[in-house]
Each structure stands twice: as C-alpha cells, then as structure tokens.
Amino acid sequence: GLPDRVTIYEVGPRDGLQNEKTIVPADVKAEFVTRLADAGLRTIETTSFVHPKWVPQLADAEELLGALPPSPGVRRPVLVPNERGLERALRNGVTEIAIFGSATESFARRNLNRTVDESIAMFAPVVERALAEGLWVRAYVSMACGDPWEGDVPIDQVVRVATRMMDLGCAQLSIGDTIGVGTPGQVTALIEALVAAGIGVDRLAVHFHDTYGQALANTLAALRAGVTTVDASAGGIGGCPFAESATGNLATEDLVWMLHGLGIDTGVDLDALAATSRWMAERLGRPSPSRVVEALSPK
Numbered sequence: 001g002l003p004d005r006v007t008i009y010e011v012g013p014r015d016g017l018q019n020e021k022t023i024v025p026a027d028v029k030a031e032f033v034t035r036l037a038d039a040g041l042r043t044i045e046t047t048s049f050v051h052p053k054w055v056p057q058l059a060d061a062e063e064l065l066g067a068l069p070p071s072p073g074v075r076r077p078v079l080v081p082n083e084r085g086l087e088r089a090l091r092n093g094v095t096e097i098a099i100f101g102s103a104t105e106s107f108a109r110r111n112l113n114r115t116v117d118e119s120i121a122m123f124a125p126v127v128e129r130a131l132a133e134g135l136w137v138r139a140y141v142s143m144a145c146g147d148p149w150e151g152d153v154p155i156d157q158v159v160r161v162a163t164r165m166m167d168l169g170c171a172q173l174s175i176g177d178t179i180g181v182g183t184p185g186q187v188t189a190l191i192e193a194l195v196a197a198g199i200g201v202d203r204l205a206v207h208f209h210d211t212y213g214q215a216l217a218n219t220l221a222a223l224r225a226g227v228t229t230v231d232a233s234a235g236g237i238g239g240c241p242f243a244e245s246a247t248g249n250l251a252t253e254d255l256v257w258m259l260h261g262l263g264i265d266t267g268v269d270l271d272a273l274a275a276t277s278r279w280m281a282e283r284l285g286r287p288s289p290s291r292v293v294e295a296l297s298p299k
C-alpha cells in the first residue's frame, strides 16, 4: 500500500545551494525560503552552521536567519556538525537541527575531517545538549547506497552507523544516497534492514540524489516500504561539495507531480513551487534540471 499523506522535507536552501560557487546574497536566500513556505512547504532545511571555510555559500547562516520573519507552522531545521555549530544555532533561535554522519570512512574524512568513530564522538555532546534544550534532532547517514571512493557499501555497515546515530537520541533518520547510485531493490532491502534493527519506519526519511535518474523510482520503493517523509530540493538543484559525482537532489516538483498523481496529499501548490524554482534558476544563471519544472514552463 501507499500512504495517504507524505511530508516533504525541503532541502533546497541548504543542500540545493551549498555547492553553488557564486555566493547567493542572504536576502535572495530569505526570499527563496519565504516563497517555498508560500508554496505550501512546511519543513524547509534552511542553512548549515558548519565551518564557513568548508562551505562558503552558507557562511551567512546568522544573517539569513536574522532576515527571515517568524513563520509559525513552518519548521526550519539547520545542519549542525559539532558543539560550535550548536552554539551558533542556539544563539539564533533554532529549534530543529540535523547532524550528518557517513556510512563510510572515506566520506567521513572528507566531509567532517573525522573517522566514523570520531564523528560519532563529535555528535554525541551535540545531541545531548540539543535534547536538553528541547530541540528536535534528525540524523543523516550519507553514502547509504554507494560511495565514490569505496564503491558498494554493505547494508550492515549502513545499519551499524545509523543505529549508533539513532542511539544518541535522534528523532528521525534520513537515509542519504549522496551520489544517487541506488536502485529500488537496494532501497527496499536497506529499509527492511533498518526496521529489523529496531528503527521504526515512522522514524525513517529518504534523501535521494538524481544522478542516475533513479530518485523517483527509489522514492516509490520507500513509500511502498512504509516511509512517509521524503527529502527533495526545489528545482532539483544541489549536490555535496565533498562528494565526487554528487548532482542535484530529487526535484521537489518531480516528487509532487508523482505524489499528486498517486492521490497522495502534500499541501504543495505545484505551480507556485515551479515558479519559485524558475525564479531561483534565473538567479543561479542556468535552467532547473527538473523535468517537471521544464514541462510546466511557459513556452
């Protein structure tokens, strides 16, 4: 069966923009977030409190949050890797954070300058403090379907890292196919293994990149396995600067088109969303890679 309703976890302002070389001004980012909310998105991952030299595009996290009006009913989680990041987030009124670990040593090293063990040790006090402050905490596990340096990533390796992150007390686990190599059978097997390891399917989210055009097929497999939270990026922008070959995320428009076609409610106004992605594409200086955005564009 399929769910009646799906929660879209929009990552455009964060995963979508983090890899852009030209700095997008904070006021444009603020307008992007506001327009996404106006289009009906209720969870918008807004920025990252990471080292500004590692991700220069998101060095304006404080300025961006300061420029955003209060938006009741819209959740605005941010990425936080360490205690320094949490300090910054707390000072700026953040109430939802995401830590981000890696299933592989190669990516942990490149993305976090840590081994997998060291990165879990870095996250532990972050989650402890965040929970004590009443924050909601999501955990990402990246390279869950394959790694550019290590190739195939065994499912039990993904489950091991995911379990350690969830044991810290996180509310949700987002399964990250960072480089978009996964296929539906693999996704089903991974979800089944995570559920068998005790992570309830209601606590799972999926995060697909569309490098090999599999993101929608993988999403459908995840929905059939009981997942009801799906990450997507408006216009399909994005990619990770520390992951070779990572391209854009599943486009939110492609996801919404499929879900509405399946009779699944999202609360999203697809035309308003596509117009937002066209507006953003103009600012980025190239067309959106989303097929649905293209199809809905005035000819």
Ligand code: HMG
Pocket (backbone or CB within 6 Å): 015, 018, 048, 049, 050, 051, 052, 054, 055, 079, 081, 082, 084, 085, 086, 088, 100, 111, 112, 113, 140, 141, 142, 143, 175, 176, 177, 178, 179, 207, 239, 240, 241, 242
């Ligand atoms: P490091 O160099 O090991 O940091 O980087 P450190 O702990 O040694 O600290 C060095 C200096 O940085 C110190 O300053 C810290 O205060 C400062 P000093 O004392 O030398 O003057 N510092 C910070 N400053 C501001 N904010 C901070 C911060 N932390 C330390 N938060 C670190 C370690 C984790 C910080 C670094 O590797 C980093 O920022 N990594 C972020 C990488 C990133 O954002 N990647 C993209 C997101 S992941 C992704 O895209 C995948 C995902 O989409 C899911 C999927 O697709 O699978 C989520």
Ligand code: MG
Pocket (backbone or CB within 6 Å): 015, 176, 178, 207, 209, 239, 240, 249
């Ligand atoms: Mg990603």
